[in-house]
Amino acid sequence: MRARLAAVRPLAIALVLTAPLSAQASAAAHVAAGVAAVTARAPGRALAQFQAATALDPVNFQANWRAAMALIDLGQRTPDSVRSAPRDSLYAEAERYARRAVAASPDSADGHFALAVAVGRASLSAGKKARIRRAGVVRTEALRALSINPRHEGAYHVLGRWNAEVMRLSGFSRFVAKGFLGGAVLGRASWQEAVDDMQRAVQLNPRRITHRLDLAGIYADQKLYPAARAQLDTIARLPVVDYMDPIYKQDAARLLRSLGR
Structure with a gap:
């Protein structure tokens, strides 16, 4: 009996030690399947794989930030101009995943980028003062992503949109936000920064x-219509790659028609 117990004990120890490694390997397999689903422009399938990965490995960085982006893709099916509790719920969940990603790997640019996007999207349903406060978070997270990876295209996109959205506010709205709602950071926005x-x-x-x-x-906002048309003409020739690209192409065609020739 003692001999049998002695033989079983090392096996039991080995199983305990290898279980976390097995879970991590399985999580990695789910992440890979999720990435393949993203490439296939299937964010719903991608999200299911990333969530399966986090169920096995809750602090898996890749699974968390990619889950956030899949949720954002799903939310974008509903236009920002439409009030939608289900969409807002997707964005709120995206923010939770993005925050987990940043906590799991604070020195990874993709996590900060995902958080910038998620905070911006989740702010749609927030009050005016909360939106202004969270606008500062969006900018901070995008800048953090660029400090880690100066060639992060997504972070530059977030900053470009941030500057543009602030500048699209009326001068009075910016004045009130900066002076009375704690939005001093909005004073750093400019059209030139948006373009750059x-x-x-x-x-x-x-x-x-x-x-x-x-x-x-x-x-177009700057009345640089030839430059705007050049970008829109290029979009018409580009292949569909991302999930939202068919919608973006429709938006581009609509904007081009509105600009005329």
């Missing part, structure tokens, strides 16, 4: 439709 940041995103990934679409919108 979005141009940099396009330079880093010229085939990403969303970069060119938002750059065209910024040009």
